[in-house]
Structures are given as C-alpha cells and as structure tokens.
Amino acid sequence: MNAPAHPESLRREVPAALIDALLARFGDRASVAQAVRDHHGRDESPYPTMAPDAVVFAESTDDVVAVAKLCNEHHVPLIPFGAGSSLEGNFLAIEGGVSLDVSRMNAIVAIHPEDLTATVQAGVTRKQLNSEIRDTGLFFPIDPGADASLGGMAATRASGTNAVRYGTMRENVVALTVVTADGRVIRTTRRARKSSAGYDLTRLFVGSEGTLGIITEVTVRLYPQPEAVSAAVCNFNTVDDAVKSVIEAIQMGVPLARVELLDAMGVKAVNAYSKISLRETPILLFEFHGSPASVAEQAATVQEITKENGGMDFEWASQAEDRNRLWTARHNTYFATLQLRPGARSCTTDVCVPISRLAECIRETGADLATAGFISSIIGHVGDGNFHVQMLINPDDPAEWDLAESINRKLVTRALAMDGTCTGEHGVGLHKMQFMLDEHGEDGLGLMRQLKHTLDPNNIMNPGKIFSWA
Structure with missing residues (x-):
C-alpha cells in the first residue's frame, strides 16, 4: 500500500552491541526473528508493516529499566507494545529500534475494595481485571471494545461505551509507575482520592502514547456493580x-x-x-x-x-x-464490518465534538461517505459526542487510500471548526499528527515538544508519534 510512512532512510542504525546485550540479558525473552518483529510492527491501521529490529518481552519494571538504559545509551528507539489493538499507527517502528512487549506483565499487584482501587501491571487487560474482582461486587467500567491492556489504555487515554457515565481513562487512572528514557522509575502520585501536591504527573503520562516514558503499573478506580x-x-x-x-x-x-x-x-x-x-x-x-x-x-x-x-x-x-x-x-x-469486503483493510478514524454539534457533524460526514464508492459505516459513543468512521479500502489501490484520507481530513477539519478534537479516543499515533498544529496552535504544540525534549533528550521513546521532533 502507498500509505504515507517515514522513508526507510529514517530508520536508525541499531548497533550489534545493543542486540548482543539484549540477548545476553533476556535470553529467549529477546527475539530478532522476522515473524516476531513483523507481529510487533503492525496494528489495526491500514499502514504497512514497520517492524522493529528486536523485540523484548518484559516481565517486571526492572526489565523495562534495563532495556531503557541500554536503548538510551545507544540512542536507539524504544516502543512499548501491549495488546496490539491500536488503530492509528501508534506503536509502529517507523525509525526501527526495540519493541518492548509488556503482555507478560500481567499480574494483579493489589486490590483495595474498601478504597475502590486496584493496582495492576501494565499488561493486565480490562477483561482480566474484571474477572479478578467479580466477587468483590466491583467492576472497572472503561470498555474500548478490544480487550486492551490497561497500560495501553492509559497511554492512549482510551474510553469506550461506558464513558458517558463513568468517564475515560483520564478520570479513572489514580496513579502510575513509569520508567523514563534514562531508566528512572517514577511513581506519579499516591492512592489518595485527591492531592494538591505539585504538578499532576499522572495526567502528563496519560495520553502520552509512550513518547515520554513507559507505563509499568496502573492504579485505577473501581465502581460498585449496579443493583x-x-x-x-x-x-x-x-x-x-x-x-x-x-x-x-x-x-x-x-x-x-x-x-x-x-x-x-x-x-x-x-x-x-x-x-x-x-x-x-x-x-x-x-x-x-x-x-x-x-x-x-x-x-x-x-x-x-x-x-x-x-x-x-x-x-x-x-x-x-x-x-x-x-x-x-x-x-x-x-471485525464484522471488515467481513463485508474480504481482503480489505480498514481505515478507521474518530473525532469528538460538543454534543450540540454532533448531529450536524455526523450528517455532513455521512454525505461525504455516500459518494465514496467503498463500504463504510459510522458507529459512535454518541453520549459524549464521539463517533468513529470505518472505511474499507483495497490495500493495493492508492486511489482508495487517497480518497479515505481526503474524507478523514474533511471530517477532522469539520470537527475542529465545531470546537471539537481530531481524536476522541484512538490517540494521535501517525495518522492524526498532521492535525495537531491546527488543534493546539504553535505555542501549545511547542510546549508539548519542550516536554518531550526535556524528558527524552535522545528521542528514543516511540519517536515520530504525536508530533515531529523538531
């Protein structure tokens, strides 16, 4: 597919010494096998595979620290990988590097039913957590559809079908444990229900898509199961x-x-x-x-x-x-919609607008899709003004990709004009980078870039996502 992607020339050289160090440290939990690398270089977006140079399967925060220090020493990209369910190219290795798979970090650290909180490793999925706490009479409500990892859900500020009542990950993450680019371990806050102590580091990392640090533990809010x-x-x-x-x-x-x-x-x-x-x-x-x-x-x-x-x-x-x-x-x-056109790839996008403008935004988007010529659908968490467009395109037809991208640009432009956002829950990844300047302005985007440069001066943390380095 002729989907836009960073050219191969932007891939960084990965020194053999780094690969040797990873293999020595992690044994069979590190892999350079092509099939493993390809699996970690493809998500549910229509982008072509962009494989990392190596994959490491972490089992603890200490493992993440070790990989971060090695990658930072060699200035090699480090990309966190959870359940692989992202839609916007969020974890593709556009500059090569090391994919850090946290799916084996799937331990429930602590459940505090009396405080309505649970602390889990980043690889725990939402279904796993709800299964573990079923007998407590509590549940975790954030439900993006896919059985995503909680670390990934925090990193993309996910939401889902219950957001209209229970909010998104932004409202439901109490605290995080994060490994920074240079291998420091940061606990963003304690488990108290509120705090006025300093900057809100938790919210800094929620939605950062692995560009500022790697989330290794998440403390989330729980809710009583309804009567x-x-x-x-x-x-x-x-x-x-x-x-x-x-x-x-x-x-x-x-x-x-x-x-x-x-x-x-x-x-x-x-x-x-x-x-x-x-x-x-x-x-x-x-x-x-x-x-x-x-x-x-x-x-x-x-x-x-x-x-x-x-x-x-x-x-x-x-x-x-x-x-x-x-x-x-x-x-x-x-997946049901994908079956309507076997062999197609899905170009999926989302926006969120003030609810008073939702009907207008959906109506105008539907009119654009009606003339497209390929199968599409609109599905939405409409209670909070968020909806998704799924366009089924032929992966071998550049004209269909261009048309889908044109519709996406019109949709985002429309949403921003309505005082909405380019993405309500998918995250920015690669696909929405082009709209960040329009949404945040030069100064807002510049401040984000300053934070990135400060926390990740060697640009190793999921580089090339959300916004450009310079």
Whole structure:
C-alpha cells in the first residue's frame, strides 16, 4: 500500500552491541526473528508493516529499566507494545529500534475494595481485571471494545461505551509507575482520592502514547456493580433522528450508562457476523444502571424521547444473557464490518465534538461517505459526542487510500471548526499528527515538544508519534 510512512532512510542504525546485550540479558525473552518483529510492527491501521529490529518481552519494571538504559545509551528507539489493538499507527517502528512487549506483565499487584482501587501491571487487560474482582461486587467500567491492556489504555487515554457515565481513562487512572528514557522509575502520585501536591504527573503520562516514558503499573478506580441493569434497542429512520434523541436525553439529565449508535451498514454487518436479526436501519443501543426504580424511570423517559423523534421497536434486553449478546455484537462491529469486503483493510478514524454539534457533524460526514464508492459505516459513543468512521479500502489501490484520507481530513477539519478534537479516543499515533498544529496552535504544540525534549533528550521513546521532533 502507498500509505504515507517515514522513508526507510529514517530508520536508525541499531548497533550489534545493543542486540548482543539484549540477548545476553533476556535470553529467549529477546527475539530478532522476522515473524516476531513483523507481529510487533503492525496494528489495526491500514499502514504497512514497520517492524522493529528486536523485540523484548518484559516481565517486571526492572526489565523495562534495563532495556531503557541500554536503548538510551545507544540512542536507539524504544516502543512499548501491549495488546496490539491500536488503530492509528501508534506503536509502529517507523525509525526501527526495540519493541518492548509488556503482555507478560500481567499480574494483579493489589486490590483495595474498601478504597475502590486496584493496582495492576501494565499488561493486565480490562477483561482480566474484571474477572479478578467479580466477587468483590466491583467492576472497572472503561470498555474500548478490544480487550486492551490497561497500560495501553492509559497511554492512549482510551474510553469506550461506558464513558458517558463513568468517564475515560483520564478520570479513572489514580496513579502510575513509569520508567523514563534514562531508566528512572517514577511513581506519579499516591492512592489518595485527591492531592494538591505539585504538578499532576499522572495526567502528563496519560495520553502520552509512550513518547515520554513507559507505563509499568496502573492504579485505577473501581465502581460498585449496579443493583439493576437494563438495555434497550431502538430503530430510527435516520441517523439524525437517533442523535437528536441522545442529545435531548442528556440535556434532560438522564444518567445513561451507555448509548451507542450504529448506522444501517453497521447493523447489517453485526447481523451477519453475530447471527442476530436487528432491523437494518440506524439504531441506538441503550443501557441503564441504578436501582430497579431508577432504571425503570430512566428507561421510560428515554422511550418517550425516542418516540417523539420517530423511534421504532423500542425493545428491552433485561436478561443478562440477552444484554451480553447485544453488547458482544456491538464490540465485534469492527471485525464484522471488515467481513463485508474480504481482503480489505480498514481505515478507521474518530473525532469528538460538543454534543450540540454532533448531529450536524455526523450528517455532513455521512454525505461525504455516500459518494465514496467503498463500504463504510459510522458507529459512535454518541453520549459524549464521539463517533468513529470505518472505511474499507483495497490495500493495493492508492486511489482508495487517497480518497479515505481526503474524507478523514474533511471530517477532522469539520470537527475542529465545531470546537471539537481530531481524536476522541484512538490517540494521535501517525495518522492524526498532521492535525495537531491546527488543534493546539504553535505555542501549545511547542510546549508539548519542550516536554518531550526535556524528558527524552535522545528521542528514543516511540519517536515520530504525536508530533515531529523538531
């Protein structure tokens, strides 16, 4: 594919002495095998494989410190790798170097149910954590769909289907343990629920995508499992009507736990993939949490709002197995849509806008997609103004990539004009770098660059992501 990427000439030379030192220190936990390297040089974006020169499988913070010190000594790039589920080229080794795989750092360090917190190693996934704490009556709500690692979720400031009620990783990370470029171990704060002691180092590293340091432990907030949960599906004639219903429900103060939009193509995809039979029109998937009485009240209010906006077939899913089937289908939408065009790659993008502008932004984006000629869908966590566009392109057709990129540029330009952001949850990676200046301005971007230069003077931490070095 002729996707834009840094030229091969920008790959840094990796000294043989560094590779020898890694192999000596880590044995079979270090690899230069091509298959292993390729696996760590490709994500869910349409970019071609950009493989590192070596891969190290870390099992402790001490392992991360050792690799960081070696890479810093030799000025060699160091790229953290979690579950490999990123969408914007976030961990591709565009300058070569060492991929540090933290998936084996999967220990639950401590659970403090009385404080509603858990501390885990960076490779623990959200499903693993929820399985471990199920018997405590608590749960971790951040749900990006993929079974992502918590270190990666913190690094990209992830969110997901529950963000409208529980917030994003920004609100739910209490503390981090981070290894800096020169091998120092930083604990960003303690477990107290609030602090006024100095700079907020936790928020500095949340969303930094591995460009300032490598997260090795994460302390997150937990929440009581709701007493009652109910879900519903509602069909609409248009996406516009569906989004209007969400805006009105939120403006009325209904505490929605989840509200997800699928356009007609998204519904078609999940029907075929998950063997369900939803009506193939735009739909909203709702979930309500609380006491039985409050859940019933919330649902009745939302049902009335959707009816006034042309909502049809407001159907309940009160049984746990029915809800799980519904949300599993929603989480599989990305892979379901891929099946509509076998052999295609997905060019996936997201923006977030103030909710008052959401219907307009989706409407205009839908009009752009309607003339594209390739399969696409719009799916959104519309309760917080965030939606995703998935475009299925032929990896051997540069014209389709160019058209998809043109639509992406129009979408981001539209979102920024509405006082929104170029990415609500995917992160910047490679794909959104071109929009950072427009979003933050020269001075804002310059301050970010100053921080990068200060914390990583040799530019080894996931270089070439978020913004350019100079």
